[in-house]
Amino acid sequence: MEKEKTKHKLIIIGSGPAGYTAAIYAGRASLAPVLFTGQEPGGQLATTTDVENYPGFPSGIQGPELMQQFREQASRFGTEVVDASVDRVDFSKKPFEIYSSNKQYQTDAVIVSTGASAMWLDLESEQRLRGRGVSACATCDGFFFKDKDVVVIGGGDVAMEDAIFLTKFAKSVQVVHRRDELRASQIMQDRAKANSKISFVWNTEVKDVLGEQDVTGIRVINNKTNEESEIACQGLFVLIGHKPNTDIFKGQLALDKKGYLVLKEKTATSVAGVFGAGDVHDHAYRQAITAAGFGCMAAIDAERWLESGE
Amino acid sequence: MQEKIFTDQNFKEEVESVKGVVLVDFWAPWCGPCKMQGPIIESLAKEVENATVGKLNVDENAETAGKFGVMSIPTLILFKDGKPVESMVGLHQKDDLKAKIDEIAK
Numbered sequence: 001m002e003k004e005k006t007k008h009k010l011i012i013i014g015s016g017p018a019g020y021t022a023a024i025y026a027g028r029a030s031l032a033p034v035l036f037t038g039q040e041p042g043g044q045l046a047t048t049t050d051v052e053n054y055p056g057f058p059s060g061i062q063g064p065e066l067m068q069q070f071r072e073q074a075s076r077f078g079t080e081v082v083d084a085s086v087d088r089v090d091f092s093k094k095p096f097e098i099y100s101s102n103k104q105y106q107t108d109a110v111i112v113s114t115g116a117s118a119m120w121l122d123l124e125s126e127q128r129l130r131g132r133g134v135s136a137c138a139t140c141d142g143f144f145f146k147d148k149d150v151v152v153i154g155g156g157d158v159a160m161e162d163a164i165f166l167t168k169f170a171k172s173v174q175v176v177h178r179r180d181e182l183r184a185s186q187i188m189q190d191r192a193k194a195n196s197k198i199s200f201v202w203n204t205e206v207k208d209v210l211g212e213q214d215v216t217g218i219r220v221i222n223n224k225t226n227e228e229s230e231i232a233c234q235g236l237f238v239l240i241g242h243k244p245n246t247d248i249f250k251g252q253l254a255l256d257k258k259g260y261l262v263l264k265e266k267t268a269t270s271v272a273g274v275f276g277a278g279d280v281h282d283h284a285y286r287q288a289i290t291a292a293g294f295g296c297m298a299a300i301d302a303e304r305w306l307e308s309g310e
Numbered sequence: 311m312q313e314k315i316f317t318d319q320n321f322k323e324e325v326e327s328v329k330g331v332v333l334v335d336f337w338a339p340w341c342g343p344c345k346m347q348g349p350i351i352e353s354l355a356k357e358v359e360n361a362t363v364g365k366l367n368v369d370e371n372a373e374t375a376g377k378f379g380v381m382s383i384p385t386l387i388l389f390k391d392g393k394p395v396e397s398m399v400g401l402h403q404k405d406d407l408k409a410k411i412d413e414i415a416k
Contacts, residue, residue, distance in 0.1 A: 040401060041346040048342065064342040083350060084403055101405045131382040131399035140341040143369070144381045214381070 007106045008034050010302055011098055012079075013086050014113035014245075016043025017288045018278025020070035021295030022111045022302075027077030029303045034080045034107075036100060041083065042067035043115045044242070044279070045288055048158075049139045049165065054288050066288075091252045091271045109273045109302045112249065112261060113295060116242035116279040116286075121153070125209040126238065133215025134236045138162035141235070142169045150235035151176055151218060153206060159239040160188035166237065167197040174231060176201045178223060201231070209236060244280050258283070267298040275302050313355035314364030318371045324364075326392040331361035331415045333407065336378075336385045338369045343401045347384045350404050358408065360415040390414055 010026050012019050015037035026033040040046060048063030057066075075081055082100065090097040095106040118136045120126060126134050135141040138152075142165055150170045152163045155177040166173045175192070180202045182189050192198050201220070208219040210230065217232040244260045246253070254262040254270035261281040263269060269276050277298035278291035316324055316334055325332050335351045337344035348365070355363035368375035368383060378387060378394060388396040388410060395414060 037403075039403070040343075042342070046342045046346050062342075064345040068345070084405055131385060131397070132379065133381060135382050137341075137343065137382075140338075140343060140384075141382045143338065143340070214379075 004103045005106065006103070007095065008032070009107065009306060010034075010109045010111065011096075011105060011107040012036070012111045012113060013089075013098075014038055014043065014115055014278070014280070015041050015067075015071070015081075016045065016113060016115045016278055016291055017067075017070065018113035018115070018280075018291040018295035018298070019043075019111070020067070020074045021292040022113060022277055022299040023074035023079040023081075023295075024070075024077055025296050025299035026111075026302065027074060027079045029299070030078070031303065031306070032078050032080070033111075034082060034105065035074065036086050036098075037081060037083050038085045038114065038245075040115075040117065042071075044118075047137045047139060049161075051288065086248060089248055089252065091274055096273065109275070109306055111275045111277055111295075111298045111302055112253070112269065112280055113277045113291075113298070114245040114280045115291075116244045116283075118238070119240050119243050120238055121206055121240065123206070123209060125211075126236075129209055129211055129215050129236075132213065133211065133234055134209060134238065136238050138165050138237050138239075141237075142166050145170050145235040147171045148234040149174075149232060150237060151231060151233045152237045152239060153177075154239035154241070155179060155182040155184060156239070156241060157184045157188050160184040160192040162237060162239055163192055163198050164188075164195055166235075167195055170197065170235070173198045174201055174233070175199070176204050176206065176218075176220060176231070178205045179203065242279065242286075244283075246280060267294065267301045273302075273305060275305075311355055311359075311362065313352050314362060316364050316366040316371070316374070318373045321366070321371075321374045324362075325389055328362065328389070329391055331411055332389040333361055333363045333411060334387050334389065335363075335365045336368050336375055336380045336383050336387065337365055338367060338383055340369075341383050344384045347386075347401050350402075350407075354404050354407055357404075358411055361411045388414055 010033040012035040045063035088099040098105040210217040261276040275298040277294035
């Protein structure tokens with residue numbers, strides 16, 4: 001079967017702040033970019049409630065609302081937003097080839113802004129009980145745990161924010177963390193520690209999620225004493241960080257040991273004409289504003305590269 | 311077809327007594343990914359002819375959400391001849407959903 005084939009100047013993969021900002025700049029530069037929204041349209045902000053540190057919104061803004069505005073702004077300047085995932089890329093060909101939903105897209109330049117996705121504990125019981133008490137989105141699922149006991153796994157900003165959010169519904173929130181200190185920013189730590197419904201279980205790792213049909217608790221091990229115990233809970237929120245979405249680029253673009261996209265000069269990747277932006281590369285800052293900044297840089301770099309006619 | 315709005319009141323008639331395939335998107339206004347899923351469901355409803363597609367707000371229709379054990383949203387449940395046959399947790403793109411519908415509608 002002959003595949004449907006289209007040719008473009010620039011394709012942007014990913015729909016977080018980096019991807020949409022790149023699209024706004026590239027659109028204004030008349031590159032008519034195509035943007036693929038991927039498995040998680042809007043990226044990590046789509047599951048965030050209050051965004052309090054994005055400049056221009058002094059009283060804060062909801063994550064999904066912010067991303068909707070990014071999308072509208074990108075569309076306004078001629079970006080074609082495709083609600084699909086990219087299945088495969090071939091950067092060894094010129095023009096580059098990108099495959100999505102059985103269609104082939106050819107393009108002169110690419111911006112990779114696929115971001116990072118929430119990690120799971122990788123336990124069989126965890127995956128079996130997803131949607132039955134195991135969740136990675138407190139703002140989505142907190143509602144189902146009114147007057148229940150819940151556990152949050154993790155020690156970063158997202159874990160603290162979500163633990164605090166869950167106290168609106170849950171009877172108790174226990175934060176289980178594998179170290180004896182949190183990675184979260186001081187302001188989030190202070191807020192969480194000041195909340196009377198939140199308690200902390202230190203130096204503790206999850207061995208198993210308990211329950212046949214629904215979550216009834218977790219089996220944990222103290223990594224200092226090796227002592228095992230069980231914590232009863234009806235909800236388990238896994239908020240242990242993120243991993244870069246670079247599986248489809250393996251063997252084609254240089255990645256570091258943890259799978260993050262390596263940038264050589266400015267936003268250039270190991271393949272000329274392919275640029276990177278946002279959390280797919282950046283594990284140091286990981287902010288909406290830094291991702292947006294990177295997206296802008298990648299768009300300008302791509303535009304210059306296209307103009308130079310290399 | 312336009313997307314349907316399912317409720318505790320009409321669920322029996324509009325889903326459980328229907329011959330064929332019905333896709334129900336369990337959602338709520340305060341859920342970020344649900345807001346991303348919403349427009350996808352709306353456009354899916356217009357494009358498919360072999361299934362009825364609609365949404366149920368879990369906040370206002372807790373009885374039905376509870377009956378089908380929904381504890382995470384968005385959850386998308388496919389019904390065939392009134393019985394739930396497949397439950398999908400989390401955000402799903404249109405093409406994936408079309409493929410599932412086609413598989414079940416066969």
